Amino acid sequence: MIYTVTFNPAIDYVVHTDAMQVGMVNRSHTEEIYYGGKGINVSMVLKELGLESRALGFVAGFTGAAIEKGVQAKGIATDFVHLQEGFSRINVKIKSGEETELNGQGPVIGAEAVAELFRKLDKLRDGDTIVLAGSIPSTMPSDTYEKILAHLKGKQIRTVVDATKDLLKNVLQYQPFLIKPNHYELGELFEVTLHSHSEIEAYARKLQEMGARNVLVSMAEQGALLLDEAGICHICGVCQGTVKNSVGAGDSMLAGFLAGLETGDYTDALKLGTAAGGATTFSESLAERAEIDRLLLRL
Numbered sequence: 118m119i120y121t122v123t124f125n126p127a128i129d130y131v132v133h134t135d136a137m138q139v140g141m142v143n144r145s146h147t148e149e150i151y152y153g154g155k156g157i158n159v160s161m162v163l164k165e166l167g168l169e170s171r172a173l174g175f176v177a178g179f180t181g182a183a184i185e186k187g188v189q190a191k192g193i194a195t196d197f198v199h200l201q202e203g204f205s206r207i208n209v210k211i212k213s214g215e216e217t218e219l220n221g222q223g224p225v226i227g228a229e230a231v232a233e234l235f236r237k238l239d240k241l242r243d244g245d246t247i248v249l250a251g252s253i254p255s256t257m258p259s260d261t262y263e264k265i266l267a268h269l270k271g272k273q274i275r276t277v278v279d280a281t282k283d284l285l286k287n288v289l290q291y292q293p294f295l296i297k298p299n300h301y302e303l304g305e306l307f308e309v310t311l312h313s314h315s316e317i318e319a320y321a322r323k324l325q326e327m328g329a330r331n332v333l334v335s336m337a338e339q340g341a342l343l344l345d346e347a348g349i350c351h352i353c354g355v356c357q358g359t360v361k362n363s364v365g366a367g368d369s370m371l372a373g374f375l376a377g378l379e380t381g382d383y384t385d386a387l388k389l390g391t392a393a394g395g396a397t398t399f400s401e402s403l404a405e406r407a408e409i410d411r412l413l414l415r416l
């Protein structure tokens with residue numbers, strides 16, 4: 118079983134406006150609502166690709182209830198911790214020529230709630246996969262993901278982490294099976310700006326030396342680079358299409374990569390991840406199977 122953990126789920130409120138002016142009253146011409154958060158998005162695209170998963174994490178308030186209901190409506194099993202105070206965040210995605218995001222902090226997650234999550238994690242068995250994806254509320258320590266991997270250390274669990282800064286750096290000592298920074302996040306870890314594939318490969322190797330087994334670096338319209346656990350570097354181009362909404366492209370890539378590994382090798386996984394990322398980018402919401410399959414044929 119694949120478990121996704123979203124500490125900070127979100128209602129993604131996507132608003133389209135012609136010319137966003139800060140400090141002014143702006144009016145959108147269309148709006149959409151999606152139930153998101155990185156782990157939830159991974160579960161959504163896994164489902165689209167025919168793989169079941171169980172969505173864990175924390176929900177709060179009326180927004181949290183809507184997220185839980187929306188995820189279940191997609192046929193995804195959930196086992197969220199229900200927080201008694203606060204509300205799950207609404208993340209605003211402004212489409213005005215370029216994409217601007219305003220992501221909320223999310224509710225306070227107390228020690229008892231974290232303990233309840235850990236009790237749920239005790240159900241994981243050898244051979245399961247856990248995906249830790251997205252930010253955590255600023256009230257939580259940056260070793261939160263590290264503590265989860267430490268808690269699971271005695272089991273043969275495949276661990277996947279999509280996080281940034283110390284949240285990601287702190288898990289490397291537990292040899293995560295797969296990490297997926299984008300190239301900005303990779304550079305941010307080392308306080309450098311990365312441009313070329315060779316630079317990106319070099320810094321991916323640094324993360325591998327620090328413990329990561331497989332390092333998948335997504336580079337938006339420049340494609341993706343995978344440094345696999347054998348030290349082989351795979352580079353995949355991008356799908357061609359019209360960009361509509363790239364929110365969730367990385368989560369989709371992660372889901373496609375994991376789905377690809379079910380039946381193929383790392384090259385197959387990278388291709389399916391690329392097709393899933395592209396399909397999300399070329400749609401208003403997350404990737405749909407037909408578009409993923411169509412794009413895969415062209416890679």
Ligand SMILES: Nc1ncnc2c1ncn2[C@@H]1O[C@H](COP(=O)(O)OP(=O)(O)OP(=O)(O)O)[C@@H](O)[C@H]1O
Binds near residue numbers: 299364367369390
């Ligand atoms: N404009 C684009 N054209 C084609 N493919 C794209 C485009 N943007 C993203 N993709 C595909 O999606 C993958 C992941 O995109 P990206 O690097 O933006 O991930 P990310 O930053 O983690 O995204 P998010 O955090 O929104 O999930 C890319 O490697 C690429 O395969």
Ligand SMILES: O=P(O)(O)OC[C@@]1(O)O[C@H](CO)[C@@H](O)[C@@H]1O
Binds near residue numbers: 368
């Ligand atoms: O604040 P985080 O957790 O880093 O990112 C949250 C988020 O931007 O990530 C998803 C896209 O990857 C969206 O569904 C969601 O709003």
